[in-house]
Amino acid sequence: MDKKKFGIQEVVATGIGTALFVVLTTVQIPTGIPNTALQPRMAVLAFFAAVFGPIVGGIVGLLGHALGDALFYGSVWWSWVFPEGVVGIAIGALAVKYAVREGGFGKKQIILFNVVQVIANAVAWIVVAPVLDILVYAEPANKVFLQGVAAWGGNIVIIGILGTLLLAAYAKVAGKSSSLTKEN
Amino acid sequence: MTKLLSYQEKDTWIHRLCGVTKLLFFLLWCITSALTYDTRILAAMIAISLALFAMSKTEWKQVAGVFKMVLIFMVLNVVAIFLLSPYQGCEIYGSHTVLFQWFAGHDVTAEELFYLLNVVMKYFTIAPSIFIFMVTTDPSEFAASLSRVGVPYMASYSVAIALRYIPDVQGDFRRIRNAQEARGIEMSGKAKLKDRITRTASIIFPLLFSSMEHISVVSNAMELRGFGKKKTRTWYAQRKLQAGDYIVLALSVVFTVIALVITFHDGSRFYNPFAG
Numbered sequence: 001m002d003k004k005k006f007g008i009q010e011v012v013a014t015g016i017g018t019a020l021f022v023v024l025t026t027v028q029i030p031t032g033i034p035n036t037a038l039q040p041r042m043a044v045l046a047f048f049a050a051v052f053g054p055i056v057g058g059i060v061g062l063l064g065h066a067l068g069d070a071l072f073y074g075s076v077w078w079s080w081v082f083p084e085g086v087v088g089i090a091i092g093a094l095a096v097k098y099a100v101r102e103g104g105f106g107k108k109q110i111i112l113f114n115v116v117q118v119i120a121n122a123v124a125w126i127v128v129a130p131v132l133d134i135l136v137y138a139e140p141a142n143k144v145f146l147q148g149v150a151a152w153g154g155n156i157v158i159i160g161i162l163g164t165l166l167l168a169a170y171a172k173v174a175g176k177s178s179s180l181t182k183e184n
Numbered sequence: 185m186t187k188l189l190s191y192q193e194k195d196t197w198i199h200r201l202c203g204v205t206k207l208l209f210f211l212l213w214c215i216t217s218a219l220t221y222d223t224r225i226l227a228a229m230i231a232i233s234l235a236l237f238a239m240s241k242t243e244w245k246q247v248a249g250v251f252k253m254v255l256i257f258m259v260l261n262v263v264a265i266f267l268l269s270p271y272q273g274c275e276i277y278g279s280h281t282v283l284f285q286w287f288a289g290h291d292v293t294a295e296e297l298f299y300l301l302n303v304v305m306k307y308f309t310i311a312p313s314i315f316i317f318m319v320t321t322d323p324s325e326f327a328a329s330l331s332r333v334g335v336p337y338m339a340s341y342s343v344a345i346a347l348r349y350i351p352d353v354q355g356d357f358r359r360i361r362n363a364q365e366a367r368g369i370e371m372s373g374k375a376k377l378k379d380r381i382t383r384t385a386s387i388i389f390p391l392l393f394s395s396m397e398h399i400s401v402v403s404n405a406m407e408l409r410g411f412g413k414k415k416t417r418t419w420y421a422q423r424k425l426q427a428g429d430y431i432v433l434a435l436s437v438v439f440t441v442i443a444l445v446i447t448f449h450d451g452s453r454f455y456n457p458f459a460g
Binding site (some may be wrong): 047 | 253453
């Protein structure tokens with residue numbers, strides 16, 4: 001398992017995770033604040049990153065965002081595609097620590113996961129996305145930082161609630177099947 | 185749910201190109217469109233992409249739904265820029281020509297309107313190229329051609345699976361949503377934020393868990409057939425790069441270089457009609 005980091009299961013998880021992310025592109029929960037909606041697909045991205053690691057998380061974020069934008073919205077906003085990959089990679093970097101597939105997603109891991117996701121989202125949406133917007137698209141600074149902060153707020157809420165719930169539920173199911181131990 | 189763009193088999197020279205040729209063209213096109221604020225280049229790009237769109241024999245109904253989304257996002261973005269930063273254009277072009285006064289702090293200037301025109305043009309350079317790419321590229325041929333240009337086949341296969349499963353996952357999504365609605369869980373309407381999240385969760389949970397099921401079934405099946413055993417693999421849908429592909433690639437590179445040279449030759453990425 002540790003020898004082959006990107007095995008068959010990761011190949012398939014990347015593919016189906018991306019498909020899931022793309023399909024959920026248009027599923028948005030309005031918050032009442034104009035132009036800010038919670039995006040359940042972010043919870044799914046966090047889930048795949050936390051379960052399968054940084055490579056799967058990164059590709060699902062990048063490919064999912066680019067494809068989802070292209071298929072549903074007909075425009076790819078590249079300065080927001082890359083931060084999505086940053087979120088996936090950053091959350092996935094500590095995948096081993098969350099131990100979701102071993103059924104060990106307890107209080108300590110939940111706190112760790114949430115600390116990581118808040119930081120990852122801050123870096124992605126308050127730093128990377130606005131800076132790329134300004135450099136690449138020459139958009140006004142105050143507008144892109146406002147958008148970035150709004151996206152950060154929405155994403156940490158949806159990942160914090162829905163993402164955590166999904167991981168906790170999956171850890172329970174996945175943990176059950178690992179009652180067998182390897183004989184030496 | 186909006187109807188999304190999907191591949192449709194037709195026989196035009198654009199359909200016959202390799203998927204990877206179209207991808208490289210598309211990426212170069214995006215880079216050029218993102219970097220240039222030269223209005224003349226943007227106008228040329230719109231003309232070219234509309235011509236290509238016509239040649240791809242794409243019907244309007246294939247893209248009409250998505251085109252509406254492009255327009256909605258474009259209008260939102262333009263309005264947001266004007267409200268939050270009404271003098272962005274003046275900063276860029278270094279002059280201040282008030283056309284008429286609107287409300288406090290939001291005089292309408294010629295520079296801002298010209299800047300916003302460029303922003304709008306950018307949308308229209310990208311949208312047709314996305315439509316062309318999505319409706320003329322066969323997903324399985326695309327994955328095969330990715331591996332041909334050096335993308336590891338494990339990664340190409342992920343892309344193939346993603347494209348293959350989007351319709352399936354979408355079907356699952358619809359079934360689950362209908363089932364939940366039949367049980368009386370209203371998906372729209374005015375409810376508290378907490379209730380909205382719970383309702384969405386009642387779709388996401390079964391959808392995610394059935395996807396995890398898919399993952400283990402598909403990866404077991406692939407393992408049984410020995411996937412990943414060898415360093416290379418062959419592809420059923422693989423096509424060789426033809427003369428047409430090389431011509432398109434060469435033209436794309438030439439166009440990108442020319443466009444960027446024209447854009448940057450005066451040291452600024454903006455075309456300034458207000459100077460002098």
